[in-house]
Amino acid sequence: MSGIVSSPYSPRVNRVDQVMLQVILALIPGALAMIWFFGWGLLIQMTLATATAVAAEAAVMRLRGRPALPALSDLSAVVTALLLAIAIPPTLPWWLTILGVLFAILVVKQLYGGLGYNPFNPAMAAYVFLLISYPVDMTRWLPPHMLADQTLGFMDALRAIFFGIVPGGNWDAITAATPLGEMRTQLGLNQMIEEIRQSPLWGDFGGRGWEWVGNWFLVGGLYLIWKRIITWHIPVAFLGGLLLMAGFFWLLDPQTHPHPAFHLFSGGAILGAFFIATDPVTACTTKKGQIVFGLSIGALVFIIRTWGGYPDAVAFAVLLMNIAAPTIDYYTQPRVYGHSRGSK
């Protein structure tokens, strides 16, 4: 009986692989929406990333002289690969995707001891690594299909990823700035929000197409809360922190600060709040700590988006708070039964 000598002698009700599987399931609506708006590239990236991640994980397990199957079947490598694939542009060259996944699995995760020991979120660390090293490729996003002159079919996407060839031969003709990037550029040109929003790029809250991706990730996130895979604390605090900051500055000056809902439904805010900041390994574990953690990420996202050097900031904000998580946990320990309030 595999060394279980101590009670409880009752069936275990949870399993790591089931937790990870639920996360994967919850990613489906958002991923489908992205494929709908941005073409087949994402699907190819997901496949490529997953295959790389599984191979890398198996190789490391072999090197460490450990059985590969348990590590692979916990599906954590797959989740990392999928999250990275969703975060990167759908037409990113294949070798960058592979490089990113290898960095995530080998350096960020396994060098620290594997699942449960990594201080940083592997997907976000790899994203930042790619963004800093290959800024041009990493910011070359496609426009949502209703804004594009020319959409990429499945074979087009394959060719773009593996051979860098696009129809017409001109990347600039088919790529476009993300709504966050666009807003940033226009604000930098001293445009007023009202003027900026005249452009057909914009939908109800954020960029057209983009905001719907956010909605579908929200559906997946709510599913995770319903299934009790995650609790509400981190997502609500994250989005709350972002809304508070954005709302405050929007009230101060609505002409130079976009509406808070714009922040919510642009870039990786929703994905980050429900799928990335909630990565249990790298987040805070105490409930109070999770609130602090989430609020801080939300505030950092706004700060970096508004005054930082990059249009989106979820990855940076999450990584910054990953460093702080153990300290926050230490100072937010719950009051233990029978201990007086005030003492820990």
Next chain:
Amino acid sequence: MQATQPSFQQRRLWQFHGGIHVPDEKTLSNQTPVAPTACPKFLIIPLQQHIGAQASPVVKVGDRVLKGQMIAEPKGYVSASVHASSSGTVVAIEDRPVPHPSGLSAPCIVIETDGQDAWAEPLPPLSDCDSLEPAVLRERIRACGVVGMGGASFPTSVKVNPGRDQPIHTLIINAAECEPYITCDDLLMRDRAGDVLQGIRILLRLLGASQCLVGIEDNKPEAIEAMRLARAESDIKDRCEVVVVPTLYPSGGEKQLIRVLTGREVPSHGIPAQIGMVCQNVGTATAIADAVLRGRPLISRYVTVTGRGVARPGNLDVRVGTPAADLIAQCGGLNPDLARLVCGGPMMGFTLNRQDVPITKAANCLLALTEMEFPDPGAALACIRCGRCADACPANLLPQQLYWHARAKDLDRVQDYNLFDCIECGCCAQVCPSHIPLVQYYRYAKTEAWAREQDKRKSEQAKARHSAKQERMERQERERLAKLRRKEAAAKDKPAPKPQAEAAADAAPGDLSAQAATAAGAPDAKKAAIEAAKARAAAKKAALAEQGVTPKNTEALAPAQQRQVDAADQRRRAAGLNEDPDQPRSSTAPEAANDALADQPVATQSTVTQRAASHQEQV
């Protein structure tokens, strides 16, 4: 029910943090009435069926004993007597395997029964318990060997005597029975609700408590009904309330039940008496009623034999000392798909590796689990810090931090995270998606921490003894030298030598100062005064030494030292070592410190055991 007794619905209930819902599996065993168990050929009665000192046998091999006869007497205050549960002949007093997590053997009295089941002369009933002194009732409970029957088996006579400095206002009767599968308390309440109420009456009298709350989980409607009827008929109905609590494991943990019923929390490292409460299991209340009203010692109990690994699950009325195998046989034997035999419930019980172990006073359940009921959880995976353990922990601990530090054998950090507030209920391990045997780590860490504490205490004692000896030897050396000098001085002096003390005392005012002044050759008055003072002090010391009194250096202590001394006195009083603390001690300080150290283990141990008892009790 709700219409007739609205007050039950009005009591506000509190919640404890965490807890888990587990399939209760109670219907497996509570559908049939309790069956008597046949008297076995051999009764194996352990001498240690309680927390505290092992009882010492009062019978010899070859003696004939009667049912209910005391065969081992308590040794010390925290101990309990043991009685023969049937008549027969003592055939052995030796080590036998006992139900214990370690699987070790322990001294037992083995009785070959004669089948007559003949009773010894019972103790006289004390039916008028309200007019009797609590001490008389306690003595009876002690004589009948009553211990806590919820699992920890702390001697009841000790638990009902919390001392004058801890007045008790509320008696909590733990009838929650929150462990899955176990139904012996359920059946006991259905069968003997009247006796439970009698037991409560005696307990209220013993403790001087003003009210009693009986906490029952809402998955036992028959027991609740029976208890409410019995309460309505009893003469303590205005002081006793049957409170239905929601089914949530581990609401039957002593600390959790107190929280649910009263909203108060037992202080960490403390016992309920510190907040004016005493918690007793419903089985214990019945045993008290038997002891006081019928003069019957605790020689049998209800035991649940259940699980899908046994052919006919049910409850049995079992003589203490009956081998587990007999119970299993009576329930139709084990099924071939048995995976594990457990003593106690699935959440907190321990594995039985053999069936010849006897049923003890604390054994409430034999659980035969099949592979289906307890599938192999597989190898533990890495902790993913998901925090489900913390959500489930009824003590509001951070189990994953505890695990982390326990695994690293960091005994300091693990105690920083309040390891000793863990009640080992198993909620964290149950919900862990990585299937880490968390409780096993905590038990390990606790054992290590205790061992280290003990080592530390031992070495501190050795150090104190050593320094005391050092000091004593130095003092003796000083005295020897002083004596020598005085002798030399006396030899030089013309006058005939006086007795030492007298000489010193006389010399103090005049001669010595004069001598000192002349010896120094400087008529410095200040110096002379100092010398004179020194001489006076030396004289006084010598005089006292003559009377066998050395100065106490417990005077003029730093506040911290004074606190330490007070704490030691406190512990001494708590441990019942009734040395009058106000009486001046003739011992020197190092020796006093030694005393304090010496009785520290006693006090600590008794609180530790009592605390351990309250932890395990009745979960």
